[in-house]
Structure formats: structure tokens, C-alpha cells
Amino acid sequence: MAALEFANTPISKALEVIRKKIEDDTTLKKRTLLTVDDIMELLEFVLTTTYFMFGGQLYQQKFGTAMGSPISPIVANLYMEDLEQTAINTASEHIKPRFWKRYVDDMLAEVTKGSTRILNNHLNSIDTSGNIQFTSEEMENNSIPFLDTKIVSREDGTIKTVVYKKKTHTNQYLNF
Template structure:
């Protein structure tokens, strides 16, 4: 967040944030596997790091992502869509898919609502956009995922401030920004 201390924001711009609704359970597995294969095939150093072929890695990843079972009230279910909550591979797969999706979203955004700042952490995104264009950007983001499963919600700064990732980002008088903790946590060691 230190990089935000140098960001200037004009009067005709606002800070906004977007969040993906239930990212893990809405990540489209087939599309995510395609993104992963593409990344692996373009990785020039893969053979230096593993003896597994791209096909081997893809078969293992497919198996992990499509054979997820869980128990609820004594019954066993198979997860049919999305990545499993709690699986160590889910954040990686969801992040790779989001990286692909954000590249598409920024590249195809109409000029009027194209963000001039885009900072993403997993499914939380902070943007700086032209005032009055937040809904247009949200509408655009909600069309980028061809599976129509990834949906975004948004929030606009209020009174010159916006919460983002446990921080409160505020607008200073000169247009500069600052971020401060939204929540202060004090941890005291118990006497033993």
C-alpha cells in the first residue's frame, strides 16, 4: 500500500473498489485449465524446474480440480463447479484465472471508464476512474468472463475515503492519497 502514497487523484476522478462474488466457487474449471495450460506452454524455464511435461501437469491439475468431495450432515457430495474452499490449489487457480480476466478487462474497457489505476489482491480490486463511470466499468467487468459466472460488485469512495484490504485510503487536500489502518489490533502477551 506504500505505493499509493505517491498517487495523485484529480477532482474528476474517484477511487472505487470491485469485489468478485464467491470467487473460488465460481471459478470456471475448464477455462482456468485452459489459462494454466497456456501459461505452462509459454514458460521457457519449466523444463529446468520439473521433469513433468505440460500434459502431465495438466492431467494432475484436472484430477485435483474435478474430483473434489465433501461431507455434509453425513452425506457425501461431489463439487460440480468451481474450486474447493480450503484446497491449497484453489487460491492459485483462482488467482491465475483472475490475472487472465483482468488483462482482458483492462484491454477491452471503453476509454470513458478505463481505470488509470488498478491494484488487485486475489478478488479485491482498487481502481481510480473518471467520476460518474463506476457503473459503466462494473457493467463492462461483468461481461468479460465468457462463462458468465464471475460477477463483480463495486463500492465508490465516500467523503474522500474508501476501505480496501483492511486499510482506509483517504484523499488529501492536494489530491495526494494516504492509507491508514482501518482497524488497529493490539496483541498483548499473557503472563505465564
């Protein structure tokens, strides 16, 4: 699991990742008249001119992307995708995950027994900004929580899922 908040996304590194993706897009010219430089200039403007008011005082956000901005989850996802691909591709064979799934900032990975801590350290070495910090949990009693499910490993090698509620769950729901 990685602690990813939009405010933690390193904008300059995210812009590098996005520029490379756009430059590698062979169909871009069929979809827009904008150049890569035009798109990057607009994106950088949107990501670096975030202002907000607090206590009657006007502030400019200096790091990360703005909460509530429609572009923030896209930028964070593209950055995280590149970060995890780099981490997996550079991991030594004995810690490389056999299975890896991510939803926003929650990851589920299958790794060799005893290599969780080493993989976690490797993941944390990839983001040089120091703002993305991976944490990990290991299976207990042949089960592990992931999102709102608990994945249970059976003796025959199959798995089952059950609804999972954290200990802090209050059973309170919005009245819609």
C-alpha cells in the same frame, strides 16, 4: 470488488488459462520432466475429483475448486489475473482504469469520474460463466475503504491511510 469464492472458479476456463501460461513458460523443461499435457492431466484430476461428506452422505463437488485445497487459491488467482487483464485490455479508453490493484477479490481502481458503473458492467461482461460478479463503491467524502484501510484523498493531491473497521466489526479477536 469481485465476489470470488473458490467454489465460483470455473474450472474448465481456469484450466485453459493455466495451459496457456505453462505453454508460454520457456523454462519449464529446465525444471521438470513432465510435459504440459502431463501437468494439465494431473491438475484436472485434482480439480475435478473433490468429494466431501455432509450429513452422512457422500457428495462430489461439481463446480469450482475445493475450499481448503492448497491448489484452489493458486487456480483462482491465475483465473482472476487473466480475467482482469482481458477486461482492462478490452476496456474503451474513457473507462480504462489509470490505477488498478487487486488483493484476492478486492480491487482498488482509479477511473474517470462518472465511469464506475460503465466499467463495472464491462468487467461483468468478461466472465461468461456468470459466476464472478463485480460490484463497486465510489469515494464518499474524499475517502474509500480498501481492505482494512480507509484511503483519504487530500486537497493537495496526496493521500493518507487510516485503519478502517466495517460497521459490522465486533472488536472480537481470537485468544492466541
